[in-house]
Amino acid sequence: MRHAYTVEQVRSAESELMAKLPDGTLMQRAATGLAVAIGNFLGGTYGARVVLLIGSGDNGGDALYAGARLARRGAHVTAILLSPKAHEPGIAALRSAGGRSVTSAGDISGEIYDDIVSELAGADVVVDGIVGIGGRPGLRPDALAAVRVAEQYGVPIVAVDTPSGVDVDSGETPEPHVNAALTVTFGTHKICHLVDPAASACGPVHLVDIGLDLPPALVQSLQAADVRALYPVPHGESDKYSRGVVGLMVGSTEYPGAAVIATAGALGGPVGMVRYVGPDAVAAAVREAHPEVVGAGRVQAWTIGSGLGEELDVPRIRELLDADEPVVLDADGLKALDDSGDHVDVLATPHAGELARLLGVDRSTVEAERLKHARMAAERYDVTVLLKGATTVIASPDGEVRVNTNATPWLATAGAGDVLAGLCGSLLAAGLTPLDAAALGAYLHASAATLASANGPITATTVAQSLPEATRRLIT
Numbered sequence: 125m126r127h128a129y130t131v132e133q134v135r136s137a138e139s140e141l142m143a144k145l146p147d148g149t150l151m152q153r154a155a156t157g158l159a160v161a162i163g164n165f166l167g168g169t170y171g172a173r174v175v176l177l178i179g180s181g182d183n184g185g186d187a188l189y190a191g192a193r194l195a196r197r198g199a200h201v202t203a204i205l206l207s208p209k210a211h212e213p214g215i216a217a218l219r220s221a222g223g224r225s226v227t228s229a230g231d232i233s234g235e236i237y238d239d240i241v242s243e244l245a246g247a248d249v250v251v252d253g254i255v256g257i258g259g260r261p262g263l264r265p266d267a268l269a270a271v272r273v274a275e276q277y278g279v280p281i282v283a284v285d286t287p288s289g290v291d292v293d294s295g296e297t298p299e300p301h302v303n304a305a306l307t308v309t310f311g312t313h314k315i316c317h318l319v320d321p322a323a324s325a326c327g328p329v330h331l332v333d334i335g336l337d338l339p340p341a342l343v344q345s346l347q348a349a350d351v352r353a354l355y356p357v358p359h360g361e362s363d364k365y366s367r368g369v370v371g372l373m374v375g376s377t378e379y380p381g382a383a384v385i386a387t388a389g390a391l392g393g394p395v396g397m398v399r400y401v402g403p404d405a406v407a408a409a410v411r412e413a414h415p416e417v418v419g420a421g422r423v424q425a426w427t428i429g430s431g432l433g434e435e436l437d438v439p440r441i442r443e444l445l446d447a448d449e450p451v452v453l454d455a456d457g458l459k460a461l462d463d464s465g466d467h468v469d470v471l472a473t474p475h476a477g478e479l480a481r482l483l484g485v486d487r488s489t490v491e492a493e494r495l496k497h498a499r500m501a502a503e504r505y506d507v508t509v510l511l512k513g514a515t516t517v518i519a520s521p522d523g524e525v526r527v528n529t530n531a532t533p534w535l536a537t538a539g540a541g542d543v544l545a546g547l548c549g550s551l552l553a554a555g556l557t558p559l560d561a562a563a564l565g566a567y568l569h570a571s572a573a574t575l576a577s578a579n580g581p582i583t584a585t586t587v588a589q590s591l592p593e594a595t596r597r598l599i600t
């Protein structure tokens with residue numbers, strides 16, 4: 125499991141550890157890991173031109189000490205000091221290692237000296253030590269100007285701990301910020317590393333262990349080993365019923381394809397049987413594509429809503445929401461959700477537009493504050509919310525959060541959400557909690573898409589067809 129912590133949690137773990145260690149030990153651990161990561165990123169240190177952007181705090185300290193290490197290995201290192209309060213011992217270490225430092229104009233107009241512009245333009249890498257976990261969102265004018273020069277000349281930026289300017293605890297990016305080619309973080313992931321839009325500004329995230337001891341995190345992200353541990357693999361005593369039976373109330377005469385595709389998703393999951401309930405013509409299409417599907421009967425979980433369109437039977441859906449069996453509620457089915465009931469067994473799977481409707485806000489507001497709105501809906505409707513997108517955010521009504529980051533943009537294809545809804549229903553029917561079903565479903569769905577897209581563009585159908593092989597690779 126990958127854990128992400130808030131700034132407050134990180135600070136308290138850091139101060140506990142610092143109390144037991146000689147002064148400066150943690151910063152040296154961080155700087156050593158950072159220097160190695162930058163060296164690997166560059167593919168060699170000797171002769172490399174490294175420019176450090178240095179703000180007023182310890183984030184700049186990390187960058188300066190890492191710069192000193194790189195300078196000792198033959199890199200040409202220049203620190204641009206964006207604040208008169210830049211880390212003094214770090215500057216001294218850089219200078220004694222042969223690096224140099226220059227002061228930015230510090231001009232609120234955002235103008236920077238020409239020699240700084242040419243330094244940045246000619247760099248092999250720019251290291252963002254402007255702010256880390258102590259930063260407020262946004263960049264001051266001279267920092268922004270320096271970052272823009274690097275972008276303009278196509279110089280990659282390695283972010284120290286966090287890309288400066290993002291909101292570390294929410295993953296929001298309300299102000300200008302660094303877009304990193306690599307982020308090197310220390311001790312643990314922070315929320316901005318996992319939650320979009322900030323997660324996209326991090327690039328790949330490299331974690332350097334500095335020995336922090338942290339409690340279980342509220343924000344977690346499944347890794348391959350967790351998938352293996354969670355997946356309900358059948359055993360010798362299993363039969364088709366004990367493996368779980370999922371019922372699908374999806375698709376309509378207007379959207380029959382949604383039924384066929386969601387069924388493919390459910391069949392690609394762990395259940396022993398799939399039941400389809402819907403208009404005769406749609407049921408016939410489902411059975412033609414998937415002859416193993418049967419009709420109405422007892423189920424352990426439902427997937428409801430994908431492609432129902434206008435054929436939405438709200439009273440019937442509410443009955444099922446109030447019944448004992450857990451429910452995946454997708455797409456049009458979300459219109460039946462009300463905030464009065466106990467729905468802890470419900471997994472709602474909206475995209476940003478659908479979540480916006482549920483909360484009565486704009487889609488752009490949800491996109492900008494994904495974690496906040498997923499949590500808000502989980503609390504208001506007492507359901508687990510899986511918010512779809514490039515990274516998937518899952519929030520349970522008791523405040524736990526899972527994030528899925530392994531999707532490929534190829535997955536942005538019509539019907540992909542139907543596959544996910546069917547798959548999550550299958551996982552619920554096999555006995556997983558809504559939170560685990562959502563996290564495992566998102567991971568497997570994304571893995572199947574990655575596998576399928578190795579052969580080029582994908583469709584929802586090819587994603588569903590790749591589920592068995594993607595699953596096999598993960599669980600064996």
Ligand SMILES: NC(=O)C1=CN([C@@H]2O[C@H](COP(=O)(O)OP(=O)(O)OC[C@H]3O[C@@H](n4cnc5c(N)ncnc54)[C@H](O)[C@@H]3O)[C@@H](O)[C@H]2O)[C@@H](O)CC1
Nearest residue numbers: 138150151154181182183255256257258259260262264285
């Ligand atoms: N605390 C620790 O034990 C460790 C901290 N480390 C590093 O220290 C960092 C945290 O250091 P600090 O607490 O000094 O905080 P930062 O270095 O993140 O920056 C805080 C300073 O920047 C200023 N600032 C805030 N927002 C700004 C903005 N948008 N633009 C410009 N200036 C802004 C603040 O006035 C404050 O002085 C971590 O991110 C990490 O890089 C590492 O060395 C590991 C150990």
Ligand SMILES: Nc1ncnc2c1ncn2[C@@H]1O[C@H](COP(=O)(O)OP(=O)(O)O)[C@@H](O)[C@H]1O
Nearest residue numbers: 512513514531532533535536538539540541542
């Ligand atoms: N840019 C992206 N990168 C990765 N995955 C994406 C991206 N955009 C969307 N997805 C994923 O693709 C799926 C799309 O589902 P959805 O929006 O419901 O589409 P549809 O209604 O057509 O099925 C979701 O699982 C979502 O997380």
Ligand SMILES: [K+]
Nearest residue numbers: 252255284286
């Ligand atoms: K930074």
